[in-house]
Amino acid sequence: MTNPINIKVGSFAASSSPVSTPSSIHDHFRHVRRHEHEHVPRVLHPIDNEDIRVLLLENISLDAVQCLRAKGFHVDHHTRAMSEDDLIQNIGNYHAIGIRSKTKITANVVKAATKLLVIGCFCIGTNQVDLPAAARAGIPVFNSPFSNSRSVAELVMAEVVGLSRQLFERSYELRTGIWNKQSKGCWEVRGKTLGIVGYGHIGSQLSVLAEAFGMRVLFHDIVNIMPLGQARQVDSLATLLAESDFITLHVPELPETTNMISYSEFAKMKKGAYFINNARGKVVDIPALIDALKSGQVAGAAVDVFPFEPAFNGAPFDDQLNAWASILRGMYNVMLTPHIGGSTEEAQRMIGDEVSQAVTRYLGYGSTFGAVNFPEVDLRAITAEQGTHIRVCHVHKNQPGVLKQVNDALSPYNVEKQYSDSKGEVAYLMADIADVSRRDLNHLRDRISGTDANILTRFLI
């Protein structure tokens, strides 16, 4: 295997005289680089060395395909989703599957997935997967919850300016042949106050962008968060509503956030404030928003997410889906977008990178860091010079006595490092052990995978 760090070490050695004690900052870095190769992670492989086959559905980014192929995996890439029946027929051939939101991994699919080791959701949500069924089968599920934060923050800034300048009304008028140049009721955003509800990944990004526009930023969050720039956390939602010219929501959908903005909250806003929801549809009571828009309490709104959203492009957005849809569609001071807050090429690329790396890390190193349905376990890498170390990855039922059985099996060897954790019914143990012969390895594997709590045992060498 070529090792870029070794190449650098070689080139340093050729161009400089040996340095035993670092004396300048440059010498120090040279010295550090010379010794870096000692800590280069070793690339691990499954003991049975079976070729890993990956099925990617729903037109997952080609960067992800490239990343997985670069690891030596065989990748089948399809542009469309698969039905449950098709999945049941095909999934038995694959060790990993990548999906987006349309492919449903049901308990029946999991049952048919006899070789499946890992599921990558190349999107934000994971409710298309039966997560407990996957966990019980020893299959971790990875997603990419924050890759599109920047995309959402940028859309919100566009909406802040768009609402403030009545862009939608002017554009609509001109499209219908009406020239209506006016400045009345159109404002710069500079010097105005943006109130952010939920100062997480998106809210905090937005805070930075808004300040660059010269806005004053207030935020409300249930936890105390260090503000970025000049932003200020306020003591309550009521304070934020009373002081902001623009109010934007960035909280998750939870029982506590359902309808968190309703009649009384709109009443607390400044008259003529603007309201933006790019979080989740159920966080806002839309009939209350419609009332506030009709009375002029809210001057305009941008809504990207809805309690019920069509399942596919081209499907109608009508009153059958949400009883008030046609009223909202008829209001010109409302910008309506079909849940596109996070939909950019950049976000798709980042999702592709993040999920393919998580899948690769699990297949190659056993790390479940970031898995949504699984205990999160990771170990420091086995380094290149630890040639005889092997890694045991043992998924088991979360029941008493398992660690004793496994540690009995490992006890003849030096356990270099070990970590285990549990989540619900499933527990996961990783251990690196030294100096195990190939013969011992098979025996050890039979012993650990033969325990009654065993779900899946993999050895990486």
Ligand code: NAI
């Ligand atoms: P995050 O988890 O990083 O931040 C959420 C913040 O909300 C946290 O700081 C949390 O403490 C706070 N929070 C929770 N409950 C609260 C409450 N009752 N009152 C005040 N603050 C509360 O989440 P992130 O990534 O910033 O996403 C926020 C929302 O945006 C989520 O609902 C997500 O689903 C949605 N989203 C929408 C997208 C779109 O396309 N429109 C794309 C990506 C995310």
